[in-house]
Amino acid sequence: MRGFGPNTLGLVNTATGLTTSYFATKAMLKPGAIGVAAQSGIFVGALLRYMSSMEGLELSKGLGLGNKMDVNECDALEYLARDDQTKIVVMYLEDLREGRRFLDIAKRATKEKPVLLLKGARTAEGARASSSHTGSLAVEDSVLQGAIGQAGILRMGSIEELIWTLKGFRTMPLPKGNRIAIVTYSGAQAILTIDEAVNSGLKMATFLPPTLAKLSEVIATPSKASNPVDLFPDMMTHGFERTSTKIMEALLEDPGVSAIIFISFAATGPEPYGPVASMVKESASKPVFFSLLGTRDDMEACRSFLEGMGIPCVPFPETAARVISHMWRYTTFKEQGEP
Amino acid sequence: MRGFGPNTLGLVNTATGLTTSYFATKAMLKPGAIGVAAQSGIFVGALLRYMSSMEGLELSKGLGLGNKMDVNECDALEYLARDDQTKIVVMYLEDLREGRRFLDIAKRATKEKPVLLLKGARTAEGARASSSHTGSLAVEDSVLQGAIGQAGILRMGSIEELIWTLKGFRTMPLPKGNRIAIVTYSGAQAILTIDEAVNSGLKMATFLPPTLAKLSEVIATPSKASNPVDLFPDMMTHGFERTSTKIMEALLEDPGVSAIIFISFAATGPEPYGPVASMVKESASKPVFFSLLGTRDDMEACRSFLEGMGIPCVPFPETAARVISHMWRYTTFKEQGEP
Incomplete structure (x- = not known):
């Protein structure tokens, strides 16, 4: 007893x-x-x-x-x-x-x-x-x-x-490496996230040539088509749906990218995120986190929408960097038996 | 121009x-x-x-x-x-x-x-x-x-x-010192908060004899009537309203207490917090933060209720410790002209 x-x-x-x-x-x-x-x-x-x-x-x-x-x-x-x-x-x-x-x-x-x-x-x-x-x-x-x-x-x-x-x-699946890619509307939030990622032991991914070629189809400015990928203002040409799905496709296929953080705005409700979120859900090849900033109500609506699809949507993207770092540490430990 | x-x-x-x-x-x-x-x-x-x-x-x-x-x-x-x-x-x-x-x-x-x-x-x-x-x-x-x-x-x-x-x-008003008091239903959350407070440069207040006397009117267990003040299970005797307001009154009056963090549960809706929150609102003598853990909806309801009264309700109490530490640092700087 x-x-x-x-x-x-x-x-x-x-x-x-x-x-x-x-x-x-x-x-x-x-x-x-x-x-x-x-x-x-x-x-x-x-x-x-x-x-x-x-x-x-x-x-x-x-x-x-x-x-x-x-x-x-x-x-x-x-x-x-x-x-x-x-x-x-x-x-x-x-x-x-x-x-x-x-x-x-x-x-x-x-x-x-x-x-x-x-x-x-x-x-x-x-x-x-x-x-x-x-x-x-x-x-x-x-x-x-x-x-x-x-x-x-x-x-x-x-x-x-x-x-x-x-x-x-x-x-999300476990990351296979510690190289992250960031997609963003906001340079400032990307930078805060990079700071946190680097301090947590992650690194920024370098994209392979096919990835860069694919990105350039929707992001014409070369500095914005590298990591972090900056959606704005190039996406005005192709629209959010085509731009976001094309970028996500390229990053999901790049073996040098272990995890993706998608930082954008909760300005017009969650619907525009449907196509890119569906692509993430179907792929299931690497961890992807969304973080959408806007009014508290808009953020909550986006979170519910993505959560309903089984995709994590953190209030602030720095959190995603810390989570990916924990997941990566676990991958390493499980594979190598030593930290 | x-x-x-x-x-x-x-x-x-x-x-x-x-x-x-x-x-x-x-x-x-x-x-x-x-x-x-x-x-x-x-x-x-x-x-x-x-x-x-x-x-x-x-x-x-x-x-x-x-x-x-x-x-x-x-x-x-x-x-x-x-x-x-x-x-x-x-x-x-x-x-x-x-x-x-x-x-x-x-x-x-x-x-x-x-x-x-x-x-x-x-x-x-x-x-x-x-x-x-x-x-x-x-x-x-x-x-x-x-x-x-x-x-x-x-x-x-x-x-x-x-x-x-x-x-x-x-x-909230600026704290006049760096000594915090914690009121809690949950020893574990109090301990996580004390850890964060101490790491942020705050200290735990020692209560004066009149405070201890007043606390003992509702908290009969001596170890629970010291800092952190543990509501449970003594409050079963006097009920939540009398217990919480009596404790808050004692802590608001103690000049050795610079700020208060009230940690409890968002289990039955925000109404039980009305009397103690009104006391905080009327006093306005030192910073007081609430943190109420429960289902996400209950937490949100409590936050809205307290926010409507102009009282901060943080999702997790460690945040309150960090905020009080920033406020205390500002008090010091403003008064002494040097950090």
């Missing part, structure tokens, strides 16, 4: 429809592929509510570990790693009770599926609050950082980064 | 209703207090659309600097610093054409109003893209970082951070 908690909001198993939590919603019980274990009480419930309210982020299992008197992070990871329904593992932890065992289990787990970690109590003050919260002991964060990286665990900087990384893994 | 651009989307002056941009929306022309200058073409237009679609973020002036052949960042900052309608200045820049002059102007400007900077082309790759975008020359980012900090300019990490920092300055 094993025990969870104390201080847990309970369990959710969408394969059987079991829940021991009063906090469960209907969406939370819809079977999905994401297994979550959290060393917390109420947080896991609220996080699962939030996650499962987003298309594609349905759960397999939800485990509230609470204060881990018996079942701890190792047991949870071992269980989720073996669980066939679970394709991605998410953990919120404040400490590691059995550090070495956890890393051994993680090394095997990350060969099979991505493990995303949100770690609380990084600072001394956070650890102090944690010790009264779940009775955690402080771990030097830099030591932990090295160890979890070696085990192939992907560390999330924030709840928001966690959500978008999940979206990336759930909806 | 002075010229803007080339490669500019034009100008907006909400005091006179003037716009030279085809990109302007009705909301963008509603008079407000935020002056924006951006070294970009289309980005400034899209950014202004997004900003002005949010309550409290209406514009005074919008200046598309484009490639800055004549009017540059110095002229723009000097103008916005002197403009009475403008209470906060926002700049997106890829380079500084006249670095020393810019810093001199900034030093005077930041005595009067906050200046928020989003800087593109931080990396060599970003700078390369920028040189074909607006013809910018690369500046070593670490050199720039020191100089802008000394001039009291607040550097934004992302568009999202910019938006929430604007919300903070527009709706």
